[in-house]
Amino acid sequence: MSTPILHQAYNPTVFHENGQAVLDMLHKHLTKMQDPGPTKVIDYIDPEEEYQFWKDHFPKQEKLTEFLETVLNRSIHIHHPGYIGHQVAPAVPASAVGTWMSDLMNNGSAVYEMGAANAALERLVCEYLREPLGWQQGDGFLTSGGTLANLTALLAARKAKSNTDVWSKGQSTPLAIMVSEQAHYCVDRAARIMGLGDLGLIKVPVDDQYRIKTQELEPLYEQAMNQGIQVIAMVGNAPSTATGIHDDLVALGKFAQNHDLWFHVDSAHGGAALYSDQYSFLLEGAAKADSIIIDGHKMMGTSSITTAVLFKNASHSYATFQQDAHYLWEAQEDPEWFNMGKRTFECTKSMMSLRFLSIVAEHGWSFFNDLVNTLYASGQSFAQKIVEHPDMELALEPQTNIVCFRFKSSQKNLDQLNQQIRKAIIEDGRYYIVAVQLKDGYYLRTTFMNPFTTSAHMDELIDLIISKAEHLK
Ligand SMILES: Cc1ncc(COP(=O)(O)O)c(C=O)c1O
Structure with a gap:
């Protein structure tokens, strides 16, 4: 026997209203990601604090779209041009629509x-x-x-x-x-x-x-x-x-x-x-x-x-x-x-x-050609910038869009300094980069996943690393 809750849950008009609202929200989000201004790629919050937020927040009866918007705002933004971290694609909107x-x-x-x-x-x-x-x-x-x-x-x-x-x-x-x-x-x-x-x-x-x-x-x-x-x-x-x-x-x-x-x-x-x-x-x-x-x-x-x-x-x-x-x-x-x-x-x-x-x-199929060519080329350009920078060291010549590098300094333990740099970058939130332990130490690691991460973003990231490093040295 159907109940009012079940009727409401399967109501196509409600679905349409919710779907439209979420679509509008994601449209706004994607538009903002093209020129994010001060919007951070990540707003890092301690896991326990995040859990407590949801524990306090979730029981409230609120509109689905409000709940989803809060999720969006409290999550890493993979479509942000400052997302240069792990190997996850900013989903192509067409793929997300199909999903x-x-x-x-x-x-x-x-x-x-x-x-x-x-x-x-x-x-x-x-x-x-x-x-x-x-x-x-x-x-x-x-x-x-x-x-x-x-x-x-x-x-x-x-x-x-x-x-x-x-x-x-x-x-x-x-x-x-x-x-x-x-x-x-x-x-x-x-x-x-x-x-x-x-x-x-x-x-x-x-x-x-x-x-x-x-x-x-x-x-x-x-x-x-x-x-x-x-x-x-x-x-x-x-x-x-x-x-x-x-x-x-x-x-x-x-x-x-x-x-x-x-x-x-x-x-x-x-x-x-x-x-x-x-x-x-x-x-x-x-x-x-x-x-x-x-x-x-x-x-x-x-x-x-x-x-x-x-x-x-x-x-x-x-x-x-x-x-x-x-x-x-x-x-x-x-x-x-x-x-x-x-x-x-x-x-x-x-x-x-x-x-x-x-x-x-x-x-069309050639989308994949364009995506790989663009992202791998970004890897090469970034590596070139690292090589040309007097304070940076490239771990090895990249073959793909994954680039490992570190800030170099004669003054301090390099591993510790680069760990602190990564932490400072995450706390800053404008860029998301990760790290890797290679044979001779700890390196910063970037993977260029977004075709709209430009040369200017790369320069800004390098400047940010330098300025964080200056404070840490
Ligand atoms: C080389 C390689 N194999 C396997 C995996 C695991 O793939 P998935 O995260 O899709 O399970 C990864 C993930 O980064 C990978 O880089």
Whole structure:
């Protein structure tokens, strides 16, 4: 029996009024972000204080739009040109509009009938994404984030390469994955979830350019074999999170081939460069991989979280999970591309295809080319400014839009000084930058995610760093 609350909750007129109000609010927000003036990118508040604010604030009955506006005002602004921090895209409005619609439609998409259009569109997106790799015999799907995508690909690797059928029989022989010591922590986590333990992740040291030392591969492989560990996969970074530097995928691919290993490329960040006329060379060797992942919500401008897992050989994309679920699909053994829950970790999942394809529908495929070219060029320009500045030091020549650098001074502990600088920048709030621990110390880290972060913003950030440093020295 329906109740007044339920009537109100599903009232289309109320939805329209709320939707319109939120749209107006976001329109105002995005307009302001184009020329933010004194509006900060981040207004940092201590976590306990933030929690207390919401605890005190939330029970009040207030209009939905007022609640949402308060959320907006108390959050980091990813569309602010001063947002140069972690690798999250300022969502392209078209992607957000698609997500908004799909959130209302709520097509769960585990089985075909629960999202027919989404199933077909997801197949199309993955075909498009595979195109530059030349993987005509391949397949793929979308999943919720790079972390889950890496785990999914590595489970496929285990299925393909392990001497024993771990899925059915459990793990009896020790297995291992080889990966850069600079890999994102989620690869380590995936290995542990797979039950590989400490010895199951062979972390290969990197050279002074933060690329896997390819000469270390053979000895580490031999060492594992001598310990009775079966190495199943080689993982390459394209690029690594900390430095934005790409591993030598050609060499890693050859090594994997020589030892019959699964070759996986974690290109959560840099996979988007496959669609760039200027930077696709960075992915040279990726076509030799067995699997690759690409995050839409990093360098392709989509709303979070949207990741493609692509396989060179279509059958591998069906091999990861073997689950009987008679309440969902009738043909348990049949691949059935359109019943997506058979292949993804998720059962119900969001309509991620719309996050990509709303962008394409509005702006065409070349949007991705323009975005990558613009953002990577911003990385180069900023690096150049750092090199030219007498008080700054570049950690390494950037290949992407990730730039690591530090303020240099002969007067004080550099790590401590740069930590204090970062803290001061966050407290100031006009720019949001992050930090990274590299071999020789603590560095400031920027990732240019916003195509509207200009040369003038870069100069202003550098001036701000200098002025904070002057006060701290
Ligand atoms: C190289 C790499 N792999 C995986 C991930 C994890 O991706 P997600 O945050 O989408 O789970 C990241 C995130 O920064 C990354 O940089």
